[in-house]
Each structure stands twice: as C-alpha cells, then as structure tokens.
Amino acid sequence: MATPVIETRNIQKSFGDNKVLKGISMKVMPKEVIAIIGASGSGKSTFLRCMNRLNEPDGGDILFEGHSIMGKDIDIDLVRSQMTMVFQSFNLFMHLSAKRNISLPLRQVKKLKKEEADRLAMEALDKVGLTDKADAYPGEMSGGQQQRVAIARAFAMHPKVLLFDEPTSALDPQLIGEVLEVMKKLADMGMTMVVVTHEISFARDVADHVIFIDQGLILEEGPPKEMLINPKNERTRQFLKRVLQEENLPPLPQ
Amino acid sequence: MIIIVFIVMLEASVNAKYANVFLNATIETIKISIFSIAMGFAIGVVVGLGRISNNFLIKGISTVYVEILRGTPLIIQIFIIYFGTPQFGIQFDAFTAGTLALGLNSGAYQAEIIRGGIQSIPKGQMEAARSSGMSYLQAMRHVILPQGFRLIIPPITNEYVTVIKDSSLAYSIGAFEVTYWSLKIIAYDFQPFTTFLFAALIYFTLTFSTSTIMNMVERKFRIPGYMGAE
Numbered sequence: 001m002a003t004p005v006i007e008t009r010n011i012q013k014s015f016g017d018n019k020v021l022k023g024i025s026m027k028v029m030p031k032e033v034i035a036i037i038g039a040s041g042s043g044k045s046t047f048l049r050c051m052n053r054l055n056e057p058d059g060g061d062i063l064f065e066g067h068s069i070m071g072k073d074i075d076i077d078l079v080r081s082q083m084t085m086v087f088q089s090f091n092l093f094m095h096l097s098a099k100r101n102i103s104l105p106l107r108q109v110k111k112l113k114k115e116e117a118d119r120l121a122m123e124a125l126d127k128v129g130l131t132d133k134a135d136a137y138p139g140e141m142s143g144g145q146q147q148r149v150a151i152a153r154a155f156a157m158h159p160k161v162l163l164f165d166e167p168t169s170a171l172d173p174q175l176i177g178e179v180l181e182v183m184k185k186l187a188d189m190g191m192t193m194v195v196v197t198h199e200i201s202f203a204r205d206v207a208d209h210v211i212f213i214d215q216g217l218i219l220e221e222g223p224p225k226e227m228l229i230n231p232k233n234e235r236t237r238q239f240l241k242r243v244l245q246e247e248n249l250p251p252l253p254q
Numbered sequence: 255m256i257i258i259v260f261i262v263m264l265e266a267s268v269n270a271k272y273a274n275v276f277l278n279a280t281i282e283t284i285k286i287s288i289f290s291i292a293m294g295f296a297i298g299v300v301v302g303l304g305r306i307s308n309n310f311l312i313k314g315i316s317t318v319y320v321e322i323l324r325g326t327p328l329i330i331q332i333f334i335i336y337f338g339t340p341q342f343g344i345q346f347d348a349f350t351a352g353t354l355a356l357g358l359n360s361g362a363y364q365a366e367i368i369r370g371g372i373q374s375i376p377k378g379q380m381e382a383a384r385s386s387g388m389s390y391l392q393a394m395r396h397v398i399l400p401q402g403f404r405l406i407i408p409p410i411t412n413e414y415v416t417v418i419k420d421s422s423l424a425y426s427i428g429a430f431e432v433t434y435w436s437l438k439i440i441a442y443d444f445q446p447f448t449t450f451l452f453a454a455l456i457y458f459t460l461t462f463s464t465s466t467i468m469n470m471v472e473r474k475f476r477i478p479g480y481m482g483a484e
Binding site: 095108136138141153154 | 376378379381382383384385386387388389392396397400401404477478479480
C-alpha cells in the first residue's frame, strides 16, 4: 500500500481552556480528495491548520510522506512548501501583482531565477484562466479572481498536497462557481487535496472521502455517496439537513 | 500672500549681511536633522521589530527603551549626553551630542510608528507567506515590511518634521544651528522680531520641503486598488 501523503495521529489542540481538537486521526492518500465538513466552531479549520503547523498541535503526531514533522530538527518551511494552502480570505500579497504573488515564493523558497519563476507563474495563471490579470493587483480583482490567483500561487509550488481552508466562504454566491470549477479541474488532474468546506455539492461531486467533524472529533467518515446521502449518525444528518436548507438546495437525491 | 512676501523682503534686507551666517546655520540644522532622522530610523527598525518579538528579553529591552526615551524631556536627554557624559570621561562636541540625543529620542518614536505599521498588516499576509514555505525573515522582508513601509509614510513624515523643529533645542548646548545663530545675531543687532521670523521661515522651508517630498514618495509607492489609492 502506498504511503499516505499526510497522516495525523490523535491530534489535539486547545485555545486556553477551550479544547478544540480532541484527538483526530486520519490519512490522506496520494491523488485523494478529502472534504472535511462540519459546523462553524467544530474545529475543522483548526485541524487543517495543524497539518502544516500553522497552528501548533498540543498533542499527537503528523506524518508527511511517512515522516513525522513534529520534531525540532524538521525544516518546517520545506514541508510547508510541499503542502501549500489556500485561505478563506485569499491572503494575496496586497503589494504585488497577480504574477508576482505567484513568483515570489517560487523565487524565495525554490530559489528559481526570475525568468523561470515568471514563466511558471504565467503557466499557473493560465490554468486558472487569469493570464489577462497577470499585472493586476489584488485590490483590482474580484474575490473570485483573487481566490483563483491564490490557488494558482499554491499549486505553482508543485506541492504534494493542497490544503483548502473554506476557500469559498468569503465569496459572493455568484463567484463561488468559478473557484469550485478551478478546484475540480485540479482534482481531475490528480492533485491530492484536503478541502475544508461548506459546499456539500462540491464534496459530493469531487471528494473521494468525506469527514464530518463535530466538537473536535471525527463523528463520521466515508465515501460521499454514503456519508452525504445516508449518514448513519443523527448529528451528521441534522447538520446536512441544516446546511442544505441554508443553501436553498433540494435534498440530495437518493 | 502679499504680507508674507513683504515680510520676507523686509527680513531679507535686514538680514542680508548675515546671509552667509544663516546659510551655514541652515546647513548645520539640515545636517543635525538628517543624521538624527537616519539614526532614529535605524534604531526604530531594530527596536520596532524588538517590540513585537516573541523573545521576552528583546521585547523587554525594546519596551524599556521606548518608554524611557519617550517619557523624558528631549532637552534633559541632550543635557545628559552633552553635560553628563564627561563625568565618565567622554566628551562629545555640541553637534555630536545634539545629533545623538535627537537620534536616540527619535528612534523611540520611529520604533512605535514602525511597530504600528507592521502590526496593522493583516495576520493572513504572514500566514500566506509562511504556508508557502517562506521563512519568518523572508516573509518579513518581502511581504510584511514592504506593506508596512507604505503605511508608515504619513506618521513618519510627522516625526521627521518634528525632528527638524526639535533640532533647534541643540542651540542650548551651543550647536551652530539656526536658532543658535539667530540669538547671536539678535545680540548684535537687536532685531528680534524679524530675525526670529526669518529663522521660522528657514525651519518652515525645511519642514514643508520634507512633507512635500514624503507626499511624493507616498504617491510613488501607492498600491493600486489598496488603502488610500484611488
């Protein structure tokens, strides 16, 4: 069996007295798309941010391609450059054009020459359909465009896995589609992805595996067809029902 | 407007014979100002970063520095450096002592401005940089500081104007700058009104040029579609 790209073992995390993660273990296999769903405050974003140690877990272990990344002698920058992240609020570098947003990490982290970094940046922009915005600044783009540039920035690094932290939650409804489309394209290209999301339809259509986190624990997981359509757990069922109502979507077909 | 022109002409005629003195005094004022602003900026970057350091000791030292230098009168600081240090066998000339005191003092203010600038950059910028594999220093240098630098231009312009005006305090230890020579000239001529007005005009020319230049810098480095840009 192949080595998981990411494996978490019993991850725990508290903020003050608030125990957000109570021991989460999971595996991300190569080329797998994992959707993590759950209510606000369930700890799903914190869990994702623990994977690249943007939030430092209090307990448990994280393995990247079979090696623990929790040790002191780990070059966490190197690890992070191979599991890049897309954020809810895009977090594009506000003082740089779209192209330079993508080329900056390529030059700083991968130490590429300017021409090479620019070429890869343009390639990445092409994949998200934004070559015409290469010289635009984040403040001059729509939210959907900014997020597509952010996704281009993340995958231009050629990471082993892409982490998405609620990538569409800050977007106007009419802009969500273009971002999901790009993500779907990446999934089709065989990109390994972990996606924290509220988009149940995306989880259903794109994910190979869905994880439902509730109160800091994995309550239920499985293939989307089972998980989302016939959830075993009552809380999962309630959550799905509520989310689908909020999104004004019809119940998922049996 | 006409009144101003009239006053300037009047003063120019009164002070014409001292043109050379005022020129040298102005150069001295400019030198004190530029050196202390530059020194204050260097201190400001170090102490400002120190103020947001996670290292308890560095943070503590930086905070104490800011509080003391900001919380005591500049003129006392000038006196301590000029009159106080000889007790320990160190004697600075007036120019050096004045510049040192002003620079150290301005360093505290610039540190606070720089700290504020860095801290007003949204946390997501650092997170995005770190999550792509950039080190803390790379993120600081290429993401946080370039943005912070743009934000601090207006408040730091204020500080530079203040330093130029405060350089006049160096007259008290006998630095040969504009205020010092104004007093000397008045002692010869007894024309306090026009002479002081002329001194004020010199300071204003310097401060107004500074703020004009800084406005140009701000415009040149504005980020399209972002904070303060059209």
